[in-house]
Amino acid sequence: MRAMLRWAHADLRTHRGEALFMVAATAGIVASLLLATALFGYATNPWQRIFAQSRGAHVLIHTGASAETSRLAALDGADTVTGPYRTATTTLASRGARAGVELRAAGAQPPATGRPLLAAGRWLDPAVPEGVVLETGLARALWAEPGDRLTLPAGTAAARPHQDGPAPRTLTVLGVADSAEPRYRPGERPGTVWALPGAVPVDRTGGQVVGLRLDDPDDTGYAVQRAVTALGAGAVTDVSTWQQARAEAQGDTRLLGQVLGLFGLGALIAAALAVFGAISTRVRGHLRDISVLKAIGFTPGQVVRVFLVQHLAFAALGAALATVLTQTLGGRLPGRLGDAVAVWQGLPGHTAALLAVPVAAVLFIGAATCLAAWRAGRVEPVPVLPAGVAPGGGLSGAARQALGLRVPAALVLGWHRAFGRGRRAPATIVRLALPLLLITVALGAWTTIERFDSRPEQLGLAAALTARPDAALSDREATALLKADRRVTAAHPGLEVAALVPGQTGTIALRGLGTREEPYPYSIAEGRPATGPDEAVAGQGLLDLLGVRVGDWVRVTVGGHPQVLHLVGRSIEPENGGRVISTSLDTLRENDPALRPTLYQLQLAPGADPRAVRAGLAEASAGRLEIHEVSNPADRLSALRGVVAGLIGVLALIGLTELSTAIGGSLREAERDLLALKAIGLSPRQITAVTVTAIGCTALAAAAVATAAGVPFAHWLIDREAHAIGVGAGIAHAPPAAQLVLLAAAAVLGAIALTALPAARAARHRLADTLSAVA
Numbered sequence: 165m166r167a168m169l170r171w172a173h174a175d176l177r178t179h180r181g182e183a184l185f186m187v188a189a190t191a192g193i194v195a196s197l198l199l200a201t202a203l204f205g206y207a208t209n210p211w212q213r214i215f216a217q218s219r220g221a222h223v224l225i226h227t228g229a230s231a232e233t234s235r236l237a238a239l240d241g242a243d244t245v246t247g248p249y250r251t252a253t254t255t256l257a258s259r260g261a262r263a264g265v266e267l268r269a270a271g272a273q274p275p276a277t278g279r280p281l282l283a284a285g286r287w288l289d290p291a292v293p294e295g296v297v298l299e300t301g302l303a304r305a306l307w308a309e310p311g312d313r314l315t316l317p318a319g320t321a322a323a324r325p326h327q328d329g330p331a332p333r334t335l336t337v338l339g340v341a342d343s344a345e346p347r348y349r350p351g352e353r354p355g356t357v358w359a360l361p362g363a364v365p366v367d368r369t370g371g372q373v374v375g376l377r378l379d380d381p382d383d384t385g386y387a388v389q390r391a392v393t394a395l396g397a398g399a400v401t402d403v404s405t406w407q408q409a410r411a412e413a414q415g416d417t418r419l420l421g422q423v424l425g426l427f428g429l430g431a432l433i434a435a436a437l438a439v440f441g442a443i444s445t446r447v448r449g450h451l452r453d454i455s456v457l458k459a460i461g462f463t464p465g466q467v468v469r470v471f472l473v474q475h476l477a478f479a480a481l482g483a484a485l486a487t488v489l490t491q492t493l494g495g496r497l498p499g500r501l502g503d504a505v506a507v508w509q510g511l512p513g514h515t516a517a518l519l520a521v522p523v524a525a526v527l528f529i530g531a532a533t534c535l536a537a538w539r540a541g542r543v544e545p546v547p548v549l550p551a552g553v554a555p556g557g558g559l560s561g562a563a564r565q566a567l568g569l570r571v572p573a574a575l576v577l578g579w580h581r582a583f584g585r586g587r588r589a590p591a592t593i594v595r596l597a598l599p600l601l602l603i604t605v606a607l608g609a610w611t612t613i614e615r616f617d618s619r620p621e622q623l624g625l626a627a628a629l630t631a632r633p634d635a636a637l638s639d640r641e642a643t644a645l646l647k648a649d650r651r652v653t654a655a656h657p658g659l660e661v662a663a664l665v666p667g668q669t670g671t672i673a674l675r676g677l678g679t680r681e682e683p684y685p686y687s688i689a690e691g692r693p694a695t696g697p698d699e700a701v702a703g704q705g706l707l708d709l710l711g712v713r714v715g716d717w718v719r720v721t722v723g724g725h726p727q728v729l730h731l732v733g734r735s736i737e738p739e740n741g742g743r744v745i746s747t748s749l750d751t752l753r754e755n756d757p758a759l760r761p762t763l764y765q766l767q768l769a770p771g772a773d774p775r776a777v778r779a780g781l782a783e784a785s786a787g788r789l790e791i792h793e794v795s796n797p798a799d800r801l802s803a804l805r806g807v808v809a810g811l812i813g814v815l816a817l818i819g820l821t822e823l824s825t826a827i828g829g830s831l832r833e834a835e836r837d838l839l840a841l842k843a844i845g846l847s848p849r850q851i852t853a854v855t856v857t858a859i860g861c862t863a864l865a866a867a868a869v870a871t872a873a874g875v876p877f878a879h880w881l882i883d884r885e886a887h888a889i890g891v892g893a894g895i896a897h898a899p900p901a902a903q904l905v906l907l908a909a910a911a912v913l914g915a916i917a918l919t920a921l922p923a924a925r926a927a928r929h930r931l932a933d934t935l936s937a938v939a
Contacts, residue, residue, distance in 0.1 A: 194487065196814045196815075199490070199504070217281055220344035221277055221344075224278075224376075225374045227373075227401060228399050231248075231400075239387070245374065251364070251370065251372060254267060254369065255316070278344070278345070281341055281342045282341050283339075285309075288358060293360055294334065294335050299343050305355070313335065344406070346404050434598040434819075437598060475533040483522035483523075573850065574854050581830065593869060596863065597873075599819035603870075604871060606815070610899070612897050629781075630763055631791045632790040633790075646764055651772040653767045654767040657678070657749055658675065659762045672706055673744045674720060674752075676748060677748070679748055683748060700745050702745045703746075703891070706745060708890070709743055742890025824918070827922065830855050830858050830859055852923045855919060855926070859919040860919075871907075
């Protein structure tokens with residue numbers, strides 16, 4: 165044992181650079197995995213992020229105005245009680261859009277528990293008594309921004325809290341805030357509007373809301389029972405818990421979570437291969453030392469233990485360094501990475517992940533070291549090359565022909581060094597190509613999201629606005645009013661109803677849009693559009709639900725009336741999990757002639773601003789049209805853009821680690837060939853060019869492999885995930901050719917830049933041609 169430790173210490177002193185590289189490589193990879201974990205938690209669980217930052221309440225209790233909420237202060241297990249805050253229920257209108265809201269009294273400073281997180285604007289100001297702050301979902305539904313004015317209906321107490329009169333009341337939007345409470349859902353749950361106490365009326369709709377933050381979140385169910393008992397069941401009008409809000413919010417992040425999970429798995433595999441490559445390269449560089457150890461009496465087991473202890477020490481030191489740096493400095497990183505780390509540190513499970521990732525990395529490095537060290541233990545005391553095999557391998561026929569054509573010798577020898585090393589060359593290319601492949605997939609995801617914004621009509625979002633006329637507006641009047649605006653290129657009448665499917669306890673959406681003369685432009689991914697009687701197209705979610713295919717007939721029931729439809733195509737359906745059957749309004753009227761359109765899908769001219777069109781139509785209709793913007797999945801996946809950028813940085817760091825290993829291996833081969841290259845008359849500059857060319861060719865081959873495999877893999881992966889959530893395959897889009905060329909150029913030029921200096925220094929050394937460099 166003493167001899168083993170002495171040799172390990174001597175080896176560390178002799179090869180300090182290699183030791184520092186191993187520690188730095190391990191630290192970089194562990195840091196990359198920790199950052200990937202932080203990004204995953206940050207992006208896939210925005211509700212948890214908001215809950216942690218706002219110190220959200222675990223229980224939210226709505227009561228009547230006369231409830232004695234002070235009893236909750238003595239509740240066992242309650243860490244903090246926030247409120248009570250007075251509430252009033254009313255309706256807000258803005259530019260033709262209406263929404264049910266809950267006005268909630270709040271002070272000039274946000275509450276410490278359940279604090280709304282401002283996303284835009286500012287908090288309530290006593291200098292603006294009619295100012296309000298809207299929750300994000302409500303602001304989106306009303307198309308409201310800071311500075312906009314909202315209208316309360318005339319003739320209500322909410323419109324005139326202190327005086328009678330029919331005139332409507334106007335509120336000014338001061339800010340928009342994120343909240344961890346259950347979000348606004350039209351027709352089901354009112355949106356939250358924070359206002360100063362003087363702006364909240366005392367009327368029959370009034371009540372109170374109290375928030376409880378518990379010592380033990382797992383005790384929520386029991387805490388609710390005790391709270392209801394303390395207040396009295398008759399005093400409680402509604403109870404919501406943090407589990408309900410989280411389950412509701414996480415539904416929109418399923419696709420994001422699956423994609424990032426696959427990215428994380430790919431990054432882990434890439435990091436694992438990078439570590440294995442670095443260890444194997446270092447073992448190959450110590451063949452002479454291993455032979456000496458065998459010659460002086462070291463057993464194979466002792467050699468294995470020496471390398472295992474060394475690399476486990478390097479790994480433990482690098483992992484500890486990465487953990488400390490990520491924990492202390494990660495939150496100060498610029499951009500989304502810093503935000504992700506700062507939020508991740510406050511999420512549940514942070515400590516477990518912070519320990520599990522480094523421990524898993526060290527264990528994997530130990531396993532990789534065992535394999536490489538086992539190979540080292542098999543080295544003979546006097547390594548001998550197989551008969552007839554030259555140390556560098558003979559030049560191939562193509563290389564000799566290139567020399568005959570007077571191609572510069574440095575380029576030919578560099579190409580030979582890159583691809584003439586037997587099994588090592590493909591292994592290096594594969595390890596370097598994997599992070600580049602994942603970056604290509606990330607660019608494909610980015611491009612697909614951009615298409616939702618730039619070409620929504622190709623992804624099932626042909627209409628930009630939805631207009632709903634009131635009962636006093638006839639179909640002819642509504643159509644004439646909408647088409648009078650030159651910015652509206654088409655107004656497709658339609659309706660959407662819930663339909664029962666035989667054998668299902670739930671319902672699906674049956675949609676009738678457009679007429680046979682002016683059909684709605686569905687985005688058809690399979691089959692053809694519905695043009696004839698009883699023809700329809702369906703989303704992937706519905707096909708999976710019913711177990712049918714394009715070409716089958718389905719029977720649904722609407723209001724007791726059966727409807728038999730022939731599915732002639734599959735459409736891209738971003739909403740309702742793809743559980744939608746779409747046909748023309750004429751087809752539905754054949755079964756029920758009394759049907760009239762309840763909505764109009766509006767297509768706008770290129771370049772038209774939906775907000776300006778909406779405001780103009782609302783003014784022209786004198787409030788008889790309720791107009792909303794069509795929901796775009798890109799809005800829910802907007803966080804993915806910043807996360808993809810962060811993942812590209814993580815993958816680039818892993819690729820840089822593998823590139824450093826490849827450079828080290830090439831420099832060791834240069835040591836072996838140095839005297840031979842000088843003997844044939846190559847100058848130090850030409851010898852440097854040999855090494856630079858070898859690394860450049862390796863990087864170019866890796867970029868070519870990554871592009872060739874990454875583009876179809878990105879298509880398959882994105883379409884598969886879209887199929888899983890019901891949207892359906894057909895939304896994937898390859899990255900632009902310019903991005904792929906730029907990625908390949910960055911990989912090659914970066915490799916050349918990193919190789920130039922160490923290659924130039926190595927070319928000026930006078931090294932003995934020994935077996936220490938032979939692998």
